Amino acid sequence: MKIKVGFGFDVHQLKDHHPFMIGGVNLAHHKGAFGHSDADVLLHAICDALLGAANLRDIGFHFKNTDPQWKGISSIVLLKETMKLLREKGWEVNNVDAMLCLEAPKINPHIPQMQQNIAEAMAMSVDDISIKATTNETMGFIGREEGVVAYAVCLIQK
Known part of the structure; x- marks a missing residue:
């Protein structure tokens, strides 16, 4: 059995009167959050962790922010597509x-x-998806509510 770890990071600007997925x-x-897709920072970080662990580049490589196909798309779709890429390998x-x-x-x-939502998109158990949240104690761009950040790690196996 082969085991790999992946790390993902994403950040998005926050804008007034914009949807927050x-x-x-x-x-x-x-x-x-503002972005090309629905700007779901958590799902983007998870996609990057998964893609990185499998040595499949990153979310921007597969779902370019210049491609109209991905404009406004639900990041749940991106996560499902990422899972297809992993399972193909x-x-x-x-x-x-x-x-x-x-x-x-x-x-x-x-x-x-x-x-x-994440467990369903990945066809996994909810028990295998951990999500935590913290503040930035009012410091920096996060503290001023100018942006949101997400980090993710994953373990994959073959």
Whole structure:
């Protein structure tokens, strides 16, 4: 059996009166993440962790932000496509551990739904998807609510 670890990172600008998708959940907030797709920072970090672990480059390589095909698309679709790429190479995912960093809104009430969305997209158990959240203690661009950051690690096996 071969085992590999992957790490992913993503950041998106926050803009007033913009939708805020995280983990496939549309959060009610006065600001939202801005990007070519739905700007779901958590799913993008997970995709990058998975692709990196399998040595399949990164999310921008597979889903270019200049390609109209991906404009406004749900990042759940990107995660499903990422899983297809991994499985085509014989990889299965053991687990994902992710961290969100933002000041608001509170993420904790939404974590079970995010885990469910991600587990379904990856055809995995919710027990294998860990999501945590923290603030930046009002410091920097995150503290000023100018952006949101996500980190993810994963373990894959063949």
